[in-house]
Amino acid sequence: xxxEQFFDMIQKRNSTRAFDGTTEISKSxxxxxxxxxxxxxxxxxxxxxxxxxxxxxxxxxxxxxxxYHQNQIKDASCVIAVLADTESAKNVDPVFDPAVKAGYxxxxxxxxxxxxxxxxxxxxxxxREQGILNSSLAGMQLILAATAKGWNTCAIGGFDENxxxxxxxxxxxxxxxxxxxxxxxxxxxHPTSRFSAEEMSIWx
Numbered sequence: 470x471x472x473e474q475f476f477d478m479i480q481k482r483n484s485t486r487a488f489d490g491t492t493e494i495s496k497s498x499x500x501x502x503x504x505x506x507x508x509x510x511x512x513x514x515x516x517x518x519x520x521x522x523x524x525x526x527x528x529x530x531x532x533x534x535x536x537y538h539q540n541q542i543k544d545a546s547c548v549i550a551v552l553a554d555t556e557s558a559k560n561v562d563p564v565f566d567p568a569v570k571a572g573y574x575x576x577x578x579x580x581x582x583x584x585x586x587x588x589x590x591x592x593x594x595x596x597r598e599q600g601i602l603n604s605s606l607a608g609m610q611l612i613l614a615a616t617a618k619g620w621n622t623c624a625i626g627g628f629d630e631n632x633x634x635x636x637x638x639x640x641x642x643x644x645x646x647x648x649x650x651x652x653x654x655x656x657x658x659h660p661t662s663r664f665s666a667e668e669m670s671i672w673x
Contacts, residue, residue: 479613482612484658485654486541486623488541509609511606513582515564518600524547548649554600558587620651626648
């Protein structure tokens with residue numbers, strides 16, 4: 470994709486409120502989008518996220534009451550829940566041990582990094598905040614990847630967090646950040662009013 474195409478895509482992208490319920494998406498296409506989301510930046514490369522994929526009538530039907538029966542949930546081709554990892558310091562070893570083994574990082578440097586991470590993520594609030602912040606980056610990257618592939622999307626924050634955790638999660642390490650509905654629009658979205666960069670920027 471050329472630079473001008475990317476910026477044109479950003480300008481034209483909007484949230485889809487009505488999906489064509491007859492359009493299907495393959496597992497391989499979903500996996501491609503998930504892999505793109507995995508390339509999102511994150512603090513210390515800890516990758517503070519996990520994805521839950523709702524694909525098909527049965528799976529999306531289970532999510533529907535948790536998301537207050539919003540039509541996007543049942544009519545989208547799939548819905549991906551982006552979870553925040555509230556114990557991301559545990560990712561240091563699996564993320565950085567391969568770098569040490571390959572000779573890209575010394576064991577001493579890795580041990581120092583691990584100590585810094587543990588110190589930075591020392592409170593429950595900090596872990597939750599960083600999990601939500603960094604997993605949101607993965608969510609946005611997934612949305613842009615889907616848009617680039619010609620899919621329409623809608624990021625959904627309207628769902629019952631406690632009901633989601635009770636229904637779909639067994640590990641208290643993760644909490645839901647957002648739902649992303651992916652499919653083909655049935656009704657074209659309309660342009661939305663946006664503040665200007667001048668209005669929303671402070672230059673120091």
